[in-house]
Amino acid sequence: MGRIEELAARYRGHIGAPWQRNLAGDQKAIFVVYPKSDERKLRQRIELFEMATTSTGHNWRLLDATGIFARWMADTEYRDIYFEEPETLAMKLRSDFVQYAASCLRQVLTSASTDEDTVVAVQGVACFYGFTRVSLILKEVIKDIRGRLVVFFPGEYEDKNYRLLDAREDWNYLAVPITLHNGVNDYEKP
Template identity: 40%
Template structure:
């Protein structure tokens, strides 16, 4: 069984148990943590996670942020200046892009179809690296989660600390981690 198949099995087991309805927004986030090298394999098998949700009578809807930054920057009125001097992005554009990405996630979470019986899969958070923090995105959106937000997270998690792409210091978050150990044991 591949690592992604194992990860989907851990997710399926988690979904089978269910969850309390009184959870806070941060507790409604499921961080599906996987090795960044497995990104392509995960994307090829993303339907395993949707099938796991549906097998336990949960709806599934996904949003992929992979192309959001490129589209946002391509439409930005100062795009030419940013292309000429990319360091200028850190002078405030990151905040505006983070808000843009949060609004995209909120548009999915605030749909009438998003109920306590739906899981929203958030794909492509690696594309935020260097531009927006996943922690900031979640802080801006977790209040709107009625069901669950399953964040596909390429990196590592340990003791509630998450490190995206293993390239920066992690942050503490109260999400439920779904991951496999290198030994194959579930955590």
Template identity: 40%
Template sequence: MSKIDQLAAVFRDHVGVGWPSSSSGAQRVIMIVYDPNEERALRKKMGLFAQAAQSQQHAWHSVDLTTAFADWLGAHRYRESYFDEPEMLAAGANERFTDYAAGIVLRALERPQHTPRELVGLIGAASVFGAVSLSDILARVEYAIKGRLVVFFPGRTRDGRYRLLDARDGWDYHAVAIQVESSGVRQ
């Protein structure tokens, strides 16, 4: 069984247990932590996670941040200036892009169909790396999570600290981490 298949199986078992309705927004986040080298394999098998949710009588909805930065920058009125002087992006544009990316996730979470029985799968977290902090995006959407937000997280975690793409200092987060280690599955 591949690591992605193992992750999907542990995820299925985890969502089958249920959860208390009194959980905070941060506690309603499930991080599917995987090796960044497994990104293509994970994307190919995304359907396994939808099937896992549905097998436990949960609705599933996906949202993708993969093209968010390109879409935001391409539509920006100052895009030519940013292309000419990319360092200008660090001068306040990061905050605007964080709002834009959070807005994409919020639209999924604020749909009338988003109920306490729905899981929203967020793919493309690696795409915001270097532009904004994933933790800032999550902090802006936590209040709107009625069911669960399932973040596909290419990186690693240890003791509640998450490192996106293993490349920068991690941040503390109260999410449930689901990951596969070489010695087996850890939840």
């Protein structure tokens, strides 16, 4: 069994367990952590996670975050100036882009077809690298999670810390990690 298939099996074990309904938003988040070199393989096999979700009686919604920055930049009034002087974009990234990315995710989280039995899955978060942190976007939408939020996270997880693309400074987050570490199902740990 390949790494992606093993992650999907571990994910199914977790998502198929009875869901607690009274959790805080960040406790409803699940990070499927995989080596950054497996990004294309994961995208090709994303249906394994969808099938695991629907086979356990839950709904599935997928958001591909890959094009979010490009769409935001295309709609930005002074984009030509930012291309000429990229350092002037820093403040706008910290505020406007985080809000834009959060609103894209919030639209899926709060749509009429998303309920307490829906998994909203997000792929393509590597596109945020260099522009913002995944943690800043999640902080904006945490109260909007109805069912579960699954983030496909190319990077590392160790000692409750996540590192996007194995490069960014790590950050602590309460999400449930699903990893391949040491052959142990991390989500079964206390």
